[in-house]
Amino acid sequence: MISNLIKRKIFTLLKVQYSNMLEYRVEIALWAISGIIPFFMLNIWTNNNLNESINISDALLSRYFLCAFFVRQFSVVWVVFSFEEDSLMGKVSPYLIQPLNPFFRYFAQHLAEQITRFPFALIIAFFFFIFNPESIWIPNLVILLLSIVSTFLSFLIQFLIQSIVACLCFWTEKASSIERLLFIPTLFLSGLLAPVVSFPAYVKSWIYLTPFPYLIDFPANLLSGNETNISGGLSMQILWIFLLFPLFKKIWSEGTKKYTAMGS
Amino acid sequence: MVQNIIDVRNLSKSFDISSKEPGLKGTIKHFFRRQTKSLKVIKDISFEIKEGEIVGFLGANGAGKTTILKMLCGLIYPSEGSILVSGYLPFRRKENFLKNITLIMGQKQQLIWDLPPIESFYLNASIYDLDKFEAKKRIKKLSEMLEIDRELFIPVRKLSLGQRMKSELLAALIHEPNILFLDEPTLGLDINAQRNLRKFLQRYNKETNATICLTSHYMKDITSLCKRVICVHEGAISYDGKLDLLLKKLSPVKEILIVCRSEEDAIKLKNFGFTVKNKIKNEITIKIENNSITSSLKTILNNFDIEDLFINEPPIDEVIGKVLIKKNYDI
Numbered sequence: 001m002i003s004n005l006i007k008r009k010i011f012t013l014l015k016v017q018y019s020n021m022l023e024y025r026v027e028i029a030l031w032a033i034s035g036i037i038p039f040f041m042l043n044i045w046t047n048n049n050l051n052e053s054i055n056i057s058d059a060l061l062s063r064y065f066l067c068a069f070f071v072r073q074f075s076v077v078w079v080v081f082s083f084e085e086d087s088l089m090g091k092v093s094p095y096l097i098q099p100l101n102p103f104f105r106y107f108a109q110h111l112a113e114q115i116t117r118f119p120f121a122l123i124i125a126f127f128f129f130i131f132n133p134e135s136i137w138i139p140n141l142v143i144l145l146l147s148i149v150s151t152f153l154s155f156l157i158q159f160l161i162q163s164i165v166a167c168l169c170f171w172t173e174k175a176s177s178i179e180r181l182l183f184i185p186t187l188f189l190s191g192l193l194a195p196v197v198s199f200p201a202y203v204k205s206w207i208y209l210t211p212f213p214y215l216i217d218f219p220a221n222l223l224s225g226n227e228t229n230i231s232g233g234l235s236m237q238i239l240w241i242f243l244l245f246p247l248f249k250k251i252w253s254e255g256t257k258k259y260t261a262m263g264s
Numbered sequence: 265m266v267q268n269i270i271d272v273r274n275l276s277k278s279f280d281i282s283s284k285e286p287g288l289k290g291t292i293k294h295f296f297r298r299q300t301k302s303l304k305v306i307k308d309i310s311f312e313i314k315e316g317e318i319v320g321f322l323g324a325n326g327a328g329k330t331t332i333l334k335m336l337c338g339l340i341y342p343s344e345g346s347i348l349v350s351g352y353l354p355f356r357r358k359e360n361f362l363k364n365i366t367l368i369m370g371q372k373q374q375l376i377w378d379l380p381p382i383e384s385f386y387l388n389a390s391i392y393d394l395d396k397f398e399a400k401k402r403i404k405k406l407s408e409m410l411e412i413d414r415e416l417f418i419p420v421r422k423l424s425l426g427q428r429m430k431s432e433l434l435a436a437l438i439h440e441p442n443i444l445f446l447d448e449p450t451l452g453l454d455i456n457a458q459r460n461l462r463k464f465l466q467r468y469n470k471e472t473n474a475t476i477c478l479t480s481h482y483m484k485d486i487t488s489l490c491k492r493v494i495c496v497h498e499g500a501i502s503y504d505g506k507l508d509l510l511l512k513k514l515s516p517v518k519e520i521l522i523v524c525r526s527e528e529d530a531i532k533l534k535n536f537g538f539t540v541k542n543k544i545k546n547e548i549t550i551k552i553e554n555n556s557i558t559s560s561l562k563t564i565l566n567n568f569d570i571e572d573l574f575i576n577e578p579p580i581d582e583v584i585g586k587v588l589i590k591k592n593y594d595i
Contacts, residue, residue, distance in 0.1 A: 012390035016376065016383050023378040094374035094436075097337050097367055099359040100391045257341040257355070260279060261334050 009100055010108060017105075017112035025116060032120035035072050038065040039128070041193050054198045056226070062135035063224035064195055066128055067147075071219045072192060073121045074114050075155040079106045080179045083166035088173060093261050101252070103163055110159065139223060146230060147223035153237035154215045160244035161211070167248070170255030185210070191217025195226075211240045269443065269475050270313035270336060275345035277306040277331055277499075305331050307499040308345070315442075316473040318465075320480065320490035320507070322587060328499040329479040333445045336477060337367045350443060363392055366441040370451030373432055375420045381431040382416040385438055392439035399438065406434045410464055426457035433461070437468070444468075446478045450485055462488050483581050495587045503587060514583045517551045522564065523572040524548065533568055546571075 021028065042065035045051055051061045083106060086092040095102035129136050139147070161182065168175040187193060189212035196207055196217040207213050218233040281303045284294040306328045313319050321329040334340045335347060338354030338361065347354055352361035375384045382403070389399030407413040410430040415423055423431065429449070437444075446465075450458040462485060469476055480486055486493060486507065493510060495503040503510055517539075524530040524546045534540050538550040538560070552560045557575075564570065 008390045008393070012387055016379065016387045019383060020376055020379055090369075093334075093339055093369070094367065096339055097357065097362055097365065098388070098391050099362040099393075256357075259340060261339050 010104065013104060013108035014112055017108045018115055021109075021112045021116040028113060028116045029120045032073060032117050032124060035069060035076065036124065038068040038072065038192060041065060045194070050198075054195065056195070056197075059134045059137075060224065060226055061195075062132045063137060064220055064226060066125060066132075066135065067220035067223040068192055068216050069128075070121060070125070070223065071151050071154060071216050073117055074151050075158055075215065075219075077110060077155065077158040077162045079103070079110065079159060080162045080166040080176050082106055082109070083163075084169050084174070084176050087166075087169045087259075090261055096256065096259070103252075106163075107159065110155070114155075137225065139225060143222065143225070146234070147219055150219040150222055150234060150237065153234070153241065154219050157211050157237060157240050157244065158215060160241065160248050164244065164248050164251055167251045167255040170258040185212055186215065189213060190215040191220060195221070208236075211236075211244075214240065266314045266316065268312040269315040269350055270311075270477070271346075271348040272312070272336075273310050273346045275306060275309050275332075275335065275347060276304060276343050277328075277335060277340070278302045278304045278343045304343075305499050306335070306342075309496075309499075309501050310345075311494060311501065311504055313475060313477065315475055316469070317492060318469055318476040318478065318490050320478050320486040320493040321496060322479075322486065322493050322584060323496035324589070327496040329496050330447050331499075332496065333367070333447050333477060333479060337365055337445045338362075339367065363439055364441055365443045365445065366436040366439070367445040368432060368436045368447065368449050370429070370448035373420075373428065375428070375431055375435055377420050380417045380419055381412075381423070381435065384420075384431075384435050385416075388435050388438050394439065402438055402440065403434070406437060409467065410434055411460065426453050426460075429453060429457070429461065430464075433464070440472065442472065442474045444474055444476045444478075446476065446480075448480050449478070450480060450482055458482065458484065465489060483584055486584070497587075497589075510587065511583055512554055514586050515554075515577075517553050518557060519549055519551055519576040520557075520561075521547060521549045521574040521576060522568075522570060525569040525571050529568050529570075533564070536567075 042062060045061055045065075046058060051058060056064070083092070083103075086095075086102075092102055095105060162179060165175050165179045165182065168178060172178070189196070189207050189210060191213060196204060196213045199207060214233060214237045218228060218237070221228040222230060222233065279302070280300045282294075282298050282300040284290050309332070321332060323329045331340070335342050336349055336354060338349075338357045341355045350361065350364050352358055352364075354361065354365075374388075375381055376387075385403050386396075386399060389396075389402070394402070403416070404413075407416060410433060412427055412430045412434065415427045415431065420428060420431065429452075433449070444465075449465075450461055453461065465476060466489065468474060476489070478485065478489060490507055492505065493503070493507045494501055495510075519541060522530075522533065524533060527546045530543055530546045530548045533548055533550075534543055538552065541549040541551055543549075561573075564573075
């Protein structure tokens with residue numbers, strides 16, 4: 001049953017959403033460019049020699065921020081905004097009475113967008129290496145595969161967190177405001193602005209109990225070849241998915257009872 | 265015996281509505297102390313619908329027609345009472361139930377705006393577990409019935425409203441549901457597109473014996489498709505029965521315009537004992553009760569020299585308009 005779901009429904013959804021995303025290729029290129037915040041952070045770190053305080057070489061730090069850029073490119077999620085709009089405008093109504101949870105549509109939309117984004121991200125990486133030739137490296141195949149898995153798990157965690165917040169639309173109508181609250185810890189604790197290793201020890205011990213460092217810091221460290229606990233990181237990612245998924249299912253089932261099909 | 269496919273018992277639905285006074289004072293008050301009240305929009309209604317029936321839901325704006333349809337298809341959760349559709353509790357949205365129904369809302373669309381409709385059709389086909397061959401067959405059949413076979417490959421955004429609505433219908437019917445919930449399906453369409461859509465629905469009902477629940481503000485949709493209507497007034501059912509019975513009840517008399525050969529005949533006819541509405545020269549308009557039309561016409565034709573004769577049905581919109589503002593109709 002699950003294989004049928006993945007083979008037929010998700011694959012078709014992905015194909016259709018990819019065709020749809022290709023209609024927006026210019027926008028996607030701009031979104032890819034807009035994700036260069038890790039490069040700004042790299043500039044701040046290297047210009048102020050901050051890497052010395054955490055014993056990371058310039059090359060490793062460059063790789064870390066490049067990998068953070070890549071991980072961010074393939075794990076960025078906006079489902080809360082799409083669902084909120086669709087829910088308030090009543091667009092979600094036809095999907096609710098189809099034998100497929102509407103979140104699969106958003107899921108496929110995100111995956112299709114990532115596939116479309118891929119070549120643009122490669123071009124940006126190419127230019128990054130031109131300006132930072134010392135950071136060029138070739139990760140081994142196992143590490144590369146594990147990093148892809150880890151990035152996908154990071155995407156799943158973020159997708160689940162945002163889907164849970166999106167379901168709050170059934171109660172609050174403006175669930176995206178709650179997402180704004182989550183944006184701050186995501187920004188600071190995920191490793192987008194600074195590697196988590198740079199935080200004081202007692203702060204780090206708390207951060208590692210939250211899902212945030214597994215969103216960017218862990219996959220970026222893994223891909224860039226920095227020292228990291230691979231099995232521990234992957235286990236924590238899977239644990240968070242197992243914790244968030246039933247929560248999403250519960251909140252979805254309670255929320256749909258509250259749905260008023262506004263705007264339709 | 266034809267089975268009930270929809271069974272509704274003592275159904276009610278309430279919504280929490282917040283109200284706000286106008287102006288800055290009202291806004292500040294609303295910010296600190298939001299006042300919400302529970303509004304009962306559907307009040308204890310019961311009805312059954314048989315398999316293959318086409319039932320029209322009539323009512324003024326805000327009467328509760330769409331809310332009833334939304335509860336029947338499982339989109340919203342009822343506050344009280346029970347609904348059984350095809351043996352299922354709709355709000356549980358079981359896969360087999362969802363594969364049996366469809367909801368079409370005239371003002372909402374499910375087609376992907378930037379892609380040709382064929383992409384959305386194949387997507388829906390996979391959602392409803394149809395294989396590619398079967399999907400192709402159904403798309404061909406339905407697109408021929410709806411006369412949109414040439415529009416399948418044009419992006420939705422480039423289609424006219426009528427073509428888009430037909431495409432919506434195809435997308436919603438690809439899984440061949442046997443219960444159709446249609447909420448103002450002809451909204452915004454021109455007269456020809458409306459007529460074609462009605463013809464299609466009649467044909468679909470005839471060929472598949474599908475049950476159709478329909479709301480529309482266009483009376484032509486109701487009169488040409490529905491033998492039975494359910495009138496909804498402020499969330500309660502004010503009439504549930506045959507449309508022609510309702511029309512007879514609401515307009516028990518017909519107006520007949522008679523053109524006499526001479527004005528003398530018109531004067532004689534005026535004094536014959538019929539209820540006269542008006543008389544202009546040799547033309548006279550009389551009112552005759554529906555049950556005595558044949559005998560009255562026979563008398564007129566036998567006793568007067570008649571040049572021409574017209575039977576005027578009262579405008580259906582006017583008749584139905586009476587239903588929308590009245591609480592109860594006992595027939």
